[in-house]
Every structure is written in structure tokens, then in C-alpha cells.
Amino acid sequence: MPYALHSGTRMPRHAPLAMAALTCTLLLAGCAENTTSSTTADSENVAHIKIPDKVKASTTITVGAPDIQVALKLSGQLDKLPFKVKWANISGGPQCSEAFRAHALDVCSSAEIPSIHAHWTGLDTKLVAARFREDPLKHPVYELGIAPGADIDTLADLRGKKIAYSPGQAQGALVLRILAKAGLTKNDVRLVELPSTGDVYPTALGSHQVDAAPLGGVNIKRYPAKYGKDGGKTIQHGLRDDPAHLWAPTESVRDPQKAAAVREFIGFWARAEVWIDRHPERWIDGYYVKDQGLTREDGAYLVKQNGHPDIPADWTPAIARQQKTVDLLAKETGQKKFDAAILFDRRYESVAADAIAEAGKPR
Structure with a gap:
């Protein structure tokens, strides 16, 4: 146990x-x-x-x-x-x-x-x-950050979108697991390779470099506080991470x-x-x-x-x-x-x- x-x-x-x-x-x-x-x-x-x-x-x-x-x-x-x-x-x-x-x-x-x-x-x-x-599931490590104006409300809406991706790290694997849950593969989206350190992902979202990105730590709180007025938000992925x-x-x-x-x-x-x-x-x-x-x-x-x-x-x-x-x-x-x-x-x-x-x- x-x-x-x-x-x-x-x-x-x-x-x-x-x-x-x-x-x-x-x-x-x-x-x-x-x-x-x-x-x-x-x-x-x-x-x-x-x-x-x-x-x-x-x-x-x-x-x-x-x-x-x-x-x-x-x-x-x-x-x-x-x-x-x-x-x-x-x-x-x-x-x-x-x-x-x-x-x-x-x-x-x-x-x-x-x-x-x-x-x-x-x-x-x-x-x-x-x-x-x-x-x-109540306390996930990451939430999925959504860029202002990206028109993503559910995981299924990720089809055709640009998603921040860091191969070899937890965030990268989570992206692939999220796609699988949504019935999608990496061929159904555009993966944009970016390092997941610091403010890279929130900045990429805010500047529309990507449409979605897994956010962790204080960025879960800070991102919508900074970009929420423009439509930036986070959504739950519902997976163990x-x-x-x-x-x-x-x-x-x-x-x-x-x-x-x-x-x-x-x-x-x-x-x-x-x-x-x-x-x-x-x-x-x-x-x-x-x-x-x-x-x-x-x-x-x-x-x-x-x-x-x-x-x-x-x-x-x-x-x-x-x-x-x-x-x-x-x-x-x-x-x-x-x-x-x-x-x-x-x-x-x-x-x-x-x-x-x-x-x-x-x-």
C-alpha cells in the first residue's frame, strides 16, 4: 500500500x-x-x-x-x-x-x-x-495554457493548433498523452519545439507563437492574471502528471x-x-x-x-x-x-x- x-x-x-x-x-x-x-x-x-x-x-x-x-x-x-x-x-x-x-x-x-x-x-x-x-487529478502539476483568441475550450479543439513541445521532458510527454486522450496524434497538430524553462511558455502563448502549452508552478496563476483580459486562460487536461x-x-x-x-x-x-x-x-x-x-x-x-x-x-x-x-x-x-x-x-x-x-x- x-x-x-x-x-x-x-x-x-x-x-x-x-x-x-x-x-x-x-x-x-x-x-x-x-x-x-x-x-x-x-x-x-x-x-x-x-x-x-x-x-x-x-x-x-x-x-x-x-x-x-x-x-x-x-x-x-x-x-x-x-x-x-x-x-x-x-x-x-x-x-x-x-x-x-x-x-x-x-x-x-x-x-x-x-x-x-x-x-x-x-x-x-x-x-x-x-x-x-x-x-x-485534484492537484495536477500542469494545466494547459491557452493563447488569447486560440478558440480552444476542450482538448478536442487542439486539432490543427500550434502546441509548445519539449521532447525528452515531462511537458513533452504530457502533450502527447493529451493528444491521445483527445483522439489525436502529433500529425493532427503542429508541435513547436521550445524549452519549457522559466517564462518561455507563457511568453510564447501571449505572443501567439503557440496556441497551447503546458504550464506549471506559479505560471498557472500568473499567466491568466497577465493575459486573461485578452482571453488567455488555462484548462484542465484530466490526466495524472x-x-x-x-x-x-x-x-x-x-x-x-x-x-x-x-x-x-x-x-x-x-x-x-x-x-x-x-x-x-x-x-x-x-x-x-x-x-x-x-x-x-x-x-x-x-x-x-x-x-x-x-x-x-x-x-x-x-x-x-x-x-x-x-x-x-x-x-x-x-x-x-x-x-x-x-x-x-x-x-x-x-x-x-x-x-x-x-x-x-x-x-
């Missing part, structure tokens, strides 16, 4: 504006990777490699999860990590995958699509932790000591998720306002928008949903289908839920 939290609130942290911008080098590299196909990854099976019971204090891993770093600091847990962590101020598919290729990162925060795309571009990686939303993961290159979890450090970090990550959910006011002030530079109003909006996290001890349903995504993307992009289970390192399957359960026991 999944572990769901039922008190407090939490926000979608992959959307803040201050962390959304990529450097030119990484952005160009990420886009190049997204638009070219290379050798499919071998997807090494590491299930037989035993993870040591304890991690050596001298073990070092590099982690790209800036929000979790802040959460651990605010909750007083940062100095309790039993190994060394180098924190990288990156997260998300393009940045993570480029750092993985450079052998410069061991763990990263990401949605599920980058791992699929990595497999198709020759990068062998594993998903080592999973987080969803307790009520994903909530998968979030800790993601690692297979070479890192193949190494026994790094694998042990990753396991311990997952426990800290899970407890940080609980802390964020149960301390929304401190999270708004400490992360969104002080760290990200958002207004307190925006931070409060994001906390409410996100709802409560759901951290499952069983990944079977998640793998089944991932398989449907793999099959759809393969069909629409001409890639080869594969077994989605190879992306998940199930040695870590219950680690997060176990850490939360252990933390909740009376002392």
Missing part, C-alpha cells in the same frame, strides 16, 4: 522561477540530446549487487536536489548525513542527464520522462525513489559504497518530504521566499496547488503507468519499445516508505 501523508500542505518544487533557468551550455546540450537519437542504453541489471548494511563515512556522492538541501537544513537534518555530500544546484532532465554523462552527478531530482529518453539516447540510469501526489523521482546513473548504484550512500540519502529525502508537508509556513518562508525569491503569496499558492505527497512502498503500479508512457512515446516518436521495469532499481523500492514509518514510531 502507498504511504500517504494527510496533514499540512506541500508545493511543486520543480517549478520555481529562480531554479528554472538553465545555462546556455546545458540548454543547448539538452536540446541537442532531445532532438537526436543515439544508441539505446544496455540497461545493466544491478539487482544482484548487495548493498552494504552501512556506508563508510568517507563515501562521497554528488546530489542535484537543491530543494531537499534546503529542507534538510531547515529541519536540522543536514549535518546528520552519515557520509559526504557535494550539492549541485541542478535538477530536471536536461541538466541531470548532461551531468550524468560527464560523470559529475550521482543522484538527481527529476520526473519520469528523462529516464525514458536517457535509455533511448544511450545513457544507462536507474530510478531509485518515487513520489506522487495523494490526489493527482505527478510522477517525481530520485534518479541516478547506473554506474553510481553499481558501486557498493555509493549504492549504500544513495540508500541512506533516500531515507533523508523521504523524511524531508514529510517535514515539508507538515511545516508549510516554515517551508514557504525558508525556501520560496528566502531561497527562491518568490513572494509569500506565490509560495502559499504553490503549497496549496501541490496537495499532499504519496510515497509508495510498492512500485508495481508506477511501473505499469510508466510502461504505458513508454509505449505511447515509442509509437509517436518512432523509438523502440522496451520493458519500463528496467528503469527502476527495486533494491530501493521500500526504502523511502520504511524511513517514514521508522521516523513515525514512538521513541
Whole structure:
């Protein structure tokens, strides 16, 4: 059974504006990777490699999860990590995958699509932790932004329209899933490749560069506030879009000591998720306002928008949903289908839920 939290609130942290911008080098590299196909990854099976019971204090891993770093600091847990962590101020598919290729990162925060795309571009990686939303249809990560005058009121109205599309990222896969729900394919619309960072999508909508684009985070609120007087709006897509993961290159979890450090970090990550959910006011002030530079109003909006996290001890349903995504993307992009289970390192399957359960026991 999944572990769901039922008190407090939490926000979608992959959307803040201050962390959304990529450097030119990484952005160009990420886009190049997204638009070219290379050798499919071998997807090494590491299930037989035993993870040591304890991690050596001298073990070092590099982690790209800036929000979790802040959460651990605010909750007083940062100095309790039993190994060394180098924190990288990156997260998300393009940045993570480029750092993985450079052998410069061991763990990263990401949605599920980058791992699929990595497999198709020759990068062998594993998903080592999973987080969803307790009520994903009530609290979607994205809404579909509609340009002023685009005459789109339902998903069926997307036929013949220009839609912002970011291959290899969650937003790009969501667009294909939305089209499938509407009984359309990419050939029924015009996909306009644009990076999904910062204000790119809202600006493209407002300037009529595209007719529709998936919007996340504060852009769900800001876009209609800015363009609503001209007819700009958002509509619901009615699909689950909530998968979030800790993601690692297979070479890192193949190494026994790094694998042990990753396991311990997952426990800290899970407890940080609980802390964020149960301390929304401190999270708004400490992360969104002080760290990200958002207004307190925006931070409060994001906390409410996100709802409560759901951290499952069983990944079977998640793998089944991932398989449907793999099959759809393969069909629409001409890639080869594969077994989605190879992306998940199930040695870590219950680690997060176990850490939360252990933390909740009376002392």
C-alpha cells in the first residue's frame, strides 16, 4: 500500500522561477540530446549487487536536489548525513542527464520522462525513489495554457493548433498523452519545439507563437492574471502528471559504497518530504521566499496547488503507468519499445516508505 501523508500542505518544487533557468551550455546540450537519437542504453541489471548494511563515512556522492538541501537544513537534518555530500544546484532532465554523462552527478531530482529518453539516447540510469501526489487529478502539476483568441475550450479543439513541445521532458510527454486522450496524434497538430524553462511558455502563448502549452508552478496563476483580459486562460487536461523521482546513473548504484550512500540519502529525502508537508509556513518562508525569491503569496499558492505527497512502498503500479508512457512515446516518436521495469532499481523500492514509518514510531 502507498504511504500517504494527510496533514499540512506541500508545493511543486520543480517549478520555481529562480531554479528554472538553465545555462546556455546545458540548454543547448539538452536540446541537442532531445532532438537526436543515439544508441539505446544496455540497461545493466544491478539487482544482484548487495548493498552494504552501512556506508563508510568517507563515501562521497554528488546530489542535484537543491530543494531537499534546503529542507534538510531547515529541519536540522543536514549535518546528520552519515557520509559526504557535494550539492549541485541542478535538477530536471536536461541538466541531470548532461551531468550524468560527464560523470559529475550521482543522484538527481527529476520526473519520469528523462529516464525514458536517457535509455533511448544511450545513457544507462536507474530510478531509485518515487513520489506522487495523494490526489493527482485534484492537484495536477500542469494545466494547459491557452493563447488569447486560440478558440480552444476542450482538448478536442487542439486539432490543427500550434502546441509548445519539449521532447525528452515531462511537458513533452504530457502533450502527447493529451493528444491521445483527445483522439489525436502529433500529425493532427503542429508541435513547436521550445524549452519549457522559466517564462518561455507563457511568453510564447501571449505572443501567439503557440496556441497551447503546458504550464506549471506559479505560471498557472500568473499567466491568466497577465493575459486573461485578452482571453488567455488555462484548462484542465484530466490526466495524472505527478510522477517525481530520485534518479541516478547506473554506474553510481553499481558501486557498493555509493549504492549504500544513495540508500541512506533516500531515507533523508523521504523524511524531508514529510517535514515539508507538515511545516508549510516554515517551508514557504525558508525556501520560496528566502531561497527562491518568490513572494509569500506565490509560495502559499504553490503549497496549496501541490496537495499532499504519496510515497509508495510498492512500485508495481508506477511501473505499469510508466510502461504505458513508454509505449505511447515509442509509437509517436518512432523509438523502440522496451520493458519500463528496467528503469527502476527495486533494491530501493521500500526504502523511502520504511524511513517514514521508522521516523513515525514512538521513541
